[in-house]
Amino acid sequence: MARGANRGDMAAGMSAMLMLSVLLSWIPGFGTLVAGIVGGKLASGFGAAFVAALLPGVIIGVLLFFLATLFAGLPIIGFVAGMGGLALAGMQVAALLVGAVIGGLLAS
Structure with a gap:
């Protein structure tokens, strides 16, 4: 398969x-884990899944x-409330990254 x-x-x-x-944000930890697994399988690889998991978290934050x-x-x-939202998005990224790694390894 070609690199691009x-x-x-x-x-x-x-x-x-x-x-x-x-x-799936209404399911606190499991929803983002499922999203990470599905996205990791679509990204088809460990490195691509890892990068693909970081970008949605940064965008949402x-x-x-x-x-x-x-x-x-x-x-x-507003700045203080925005920093709180940024911290909440950062906590969601951890489950998304774990799911993306699992999905990326399943796709390989």
Whole structure:
């Protein structure tokens, strides 16, 4: 298989992880683990799954940070709320990474 062929698979894995982690966010740890496993299998490899798991977590964390800062009336309080959202997204990334590693190893 060509080296550039995994690039589309990594994008599919990243988008699946992002969508499934948002849709299954009501299940605290198990939802992001399932999203990581599915996205890791789509990314088809350990390295691609690892990178694909980091990007949705960064995107969600940055969006939570900026939206909390944007919608708060006071900038300082919005900044503090945004940092809390960033910390919550960071905790979700741990389960997403574990699931992505499992899915990437299952796909290999």
